[in-house]
Amino acid sequence: MAWLHTWTGLLVGWLLLLIFMAGTASYYREEISRWMRPELPRNTVSNEVAAERAIAFLQHKAPQAESWNVTLPDPRNPAMRMFWRNPESMVKPPAEGEKRRRRGGGRFGDATVDPGTGEEVAARETRGGDFFYRLHFDLHYIPVYWARYLVGFCAMFMLVAIITGVITHKKIFKDFFTFRKDKGLRSWLDFHNVSAVMALPYHAMITYTGIVTLMFMYLPWGVNVAYPKDEDAFFSEAFARLADIDTPSEGRAAAVPIQQLLDAARAEWKGAQVGGFTLYHPGAANAVIDIQQRDGKRLSVDTPSLRFNAVTGALMEASPRSGGATQTRGVMYGLHLARFADWGLRALFFVSGLIGCVMVASGVVLWAVKERPKHAKSGKIGFGLRLVDALNIGAVAGLPIAFAAYFWGNRLLPVQMAERSDAEVNVFFYAWGAALLAAFLWPKRLMWAWQLYLGAAMFLLIPVINALTTHAHLGVTLRTGDWVLAGFDLMMLAFGAVLAYCALRMQRWQPALSAAEKKKRQVAAAAAAKAQESAPVEANA
Amino acid sequence: MDSTPDASWFSRFGSFFARPWLGVLSRSLAAIFGGYALAATCAMFFAVALPIARGQAVLTGMLVAIVLCACAALWAFATRTALRAWVGILIPTALFWVGTELLRAGA
Numbered sequence: 138m139a140w141l142h143t144w145t146g147l148l149v150g151w152l153l154l155l156i157f158m159a160g161t162a163s164y165y166r167e168e169i170s171r172w173m174r175p176e177l178p179r180n181t182v183s184n185e186v187a188a189e190r191a192i193a194f195l196q197h198k199a200p201q202a203e204s205w206n207v208t209l210p211d212p213r214n215p216a217m218r219m220f221w222r223n224p225e226s227m228v229k230p231p232a233e234g235e236k237r238r239r240r241g242g243g244r245f246g247d248a249t250v251d252p253g254t255g256e257e258v259a260a261r262e263t264r265g266g267d268f269f270y271r272l273h274f275d276l277h278y279i280p281v282y283w284a285r286y287l288v289g290f291c292a293m294f295m296l297v298a299i300i301t302g303v304i305t306h307k308k309i310f311k312d313f314f315t316f317r318k319d320k321g322l323r324s325w326l327d328f329h330n331v332s333a334v335m336a337l338p339y340h341a342m343i344t345y346t347g348i349v350t351l352m353f354m355y356l357p358w359g360v361n362v363a364y365p366k367d368e369d370a371f372f373s374e375a376f377a378r379l380a381d382i383d384t385p386s387e388g389r390a391a392a393v394p395i396q397q398l399l400d401a402a403r404a405e406w407k408g409a410q411v412g413g414f415t416l417y418h419p420g421a422a423n424a425v426i427d428i429q430q431r432d433g434k435r436l437s438v439d440t441p442s443l444r445f446n447a448v449t450g451a452l453m454e455a456s457p458r459s460g461g462a463t464q465t466r467g468v469m470y471g472l473h474l475a476r477f478a479d480w481g482l483r484a485l486f487f488v489s490g491l492i493g494c495v496m497v498a499s500g501v502v503l504w505a506v507k508e509r510p511k512h513a514k515s516g517k518i519g520f521g522l523r524l525v526d527a528l529n530i531g532a533v534a535g536l537p538i539a540f541a542a543y544f545w546g547n548r549l550l551p552v553q554m555a556e557r558s559d560a561e562v563n564v565f566f567y568a569w570g571a572a573l574l575a576a577f578l579w580p581k582r583l584m585w586a587w588q589l590y591l592g593a594a595m596f597l598l599i600p601v602i603n604a605l606t607t608h609a610h611l612g613v614t615l616r617t618g619d620w621v622l623a624g625f626d627l628m629m630l631a632f633g634a635v636l637a638y639c640a641l642r643m644q645r646w647q648p649a650l651s652a653a654e655k656k657k658r659q660v661a662a663a664a665a666a667k668a669q670e671s672a673p674v675e676a677n678a
Numbered sequence: 679m680d681s682t683p684d685a686s687w688f689s690r691f692g693s694f695f696a697r698p699w700l701g702v703l704s705r706s707l708a709a710i711f712g713g714y715a716l717a718a719t720c721a722m723f724f725a726v727a728l729p730i731a732r733g734q735a736v737l738t739g740m741l742v743a744i745v746l747c748a749c750a751a752l753w754a755f756a757t758r759t760a761l762r763a764w765v766g767i768l769i770p771t772a773l774f775w776v777g778t779e780l781l782r783a784g785a
């Protein structure tokens with residue numbers, strides 16, 4: 138079992154580290170997005186006003202659309218996201234040489250609107266925290282399907298590694314309280330154990346629920362058997378969805394004020410908040426509106442919704458109670474996304490995620506530390522160890538550089554640049570590629586120290602660059618009590634400090650001596666001392 | 679009749695299959711492909727066999743199959759021989775498959 142644990146861990150370790158780091162960052166997806174759009178004002182308007190402005194914006198921007206979808210602002214996200222579906226007749230074929238992929242064949246339009254003004258936000262173009270969220274399971278540059286299968290494969294390996302890791306540990310309780318400092322291999326092993334055991338329930342939960350989030354893709358067989366040739370029936374049956382929407386009628390009618398509909402929904406839910414709404418056939422006489430509850434207080438990711446007649450304001454349908462398995466899946470999914478977490482619980486999730494990163498990183502390093510004496514004996518570093526060394530440096534020390542570079546890119550690329558959000562993502566991968574290349578050219582201990590120092594410097598400089606390029610820096614945010622933005626900058630300083638400490642340790646590290654070597658040195662030192670003692674005598678003579 | 683060449687061929691053949699890395703490869707394939715086959719057939723069987731609403735049965739099957747897939751990988755490496763690894767995974771897979779087909783034919 139120890140053997141299986143070692144190899145399953147090593148094989149997928151580097152990709153797992155990327156997945157873990159991106160996933161951990163995704164807990165603060167909204168906060169990262171806010172930091173990366175410093176132009177965005179802090180939201181101060183009520184949901185009703187925001188919804189009214191959203192409707193006004195869409196009436197002007199997309200009057201022909203078949204449906205409008207609006208996500209209302211919440212304390213974590215001050216901007217309103219919205220998209221709309223254009224009728225088929227309005228879709229233009231993609232222009233010649235158009236570089237950007239158009240999602241949904243160009244049928245969807247989208248906008249981010251400032252609820253304070255009702256205008257499209259005048260913020261820099263960025264993918265913000267959404268990049269990390271997508272990177273976590275879609276990776277980048279490769280087709281989404283391949284990426285998800287690859288990530289699922291890694292997750293399955295991880296699940297096996299967790300179970301075998303527990304089995305390997307006969308003394309799991311005793312090991313938990315063991316840390317042998319400055320003992321080379323032993324210290325790495327203890328470190329790996331502590332980081333794994335401390336957050337073991339979290340690791341097991343996050344790996345299993347991670348597979349659950351994509352299980353319809355990984356295991357479509359049950360659906361195929363129970364619903365031959367009718368996959369949609371499964372989704373509408375299993376997820377207790379609202380009925381399909383009728384086609385739009387010819388007649389036109391004005392909708393009731395959105396405020397009235399939101400009030401009706403809140404009354405129906407006994408005070409629960411509204412997260413967003415979808416309005417079908419805006420302007421038509423048979424317009425309907427689905428109002429979704431805000432997720433945030435429930436474990437499950439499936440949020441209830443209500444359907445109203447948008448012209449009369451009458452309640453038409455409430456989403457039925459879903460079955461046990463659906464609720465189980467919803468809770469699993471919800472646990473993985475942790476949208477329900479308030480700031481304390483979110484911080485705990487984040488720390489557990491970081492511990493997961495440390496566990497994976499120390500695991501792959503442990504392999505190399507264990508392997509090195511065998512190579513040292515033969516006097517030459519073999520290809521396998523060199524490869525692992527290079528990948529370890531490039532992943533463990535290189536990925537922090539890439540993350541920091543992404544934030545640098547956000548502040549330093551010209552604000553009006555074309556395809557700016559793609560350029561930011563490229564900065565991430567250029568930085569990572571450079572770190573990997575350097576690691577492959579010279580996979581030595583000092584390379585560890587250099588890359589860690591570089592990462593530390595880049596993180597420590599983020600608040601400085603922020604202060605030089607924006608008006609949302611620590612000097613302002615601390616004073617006004619904007620803890621999201623201030624917290625981001627302070628977190629960057631903390632990461633920089635930790636990386637600098639790691640770099641210092643790596644630079645000063647001396648290889649542990651074997652007992653024979655120690656004895657040899659002691660004898661040599663004693664002989665030297667003796668020679669020194671006798672030297673003055675000779676001089677006197 | 680001298681049987682030496684035959685015997686040596688046979689023993690070489692035998693020793694080739696006794697190589698540890700082949701056992702590891704075989705177990706790995708059993709864990710990855712056998713494990714997935716087991717999960718897939720388990721999901722199918724639960725979808726048609728559980729006496730609950732169809733959609734709920736499908737979901738239950740998926741949730742259980744994920745755990746079963748991990749257990750199959752464990753079994754593949756925990757058991758004594760590579761042959762046992764395959765047998766221990768393929769027999770339940772076959773049972774799930776047959777059960778699914780029978781229930782579908784009966785439905």
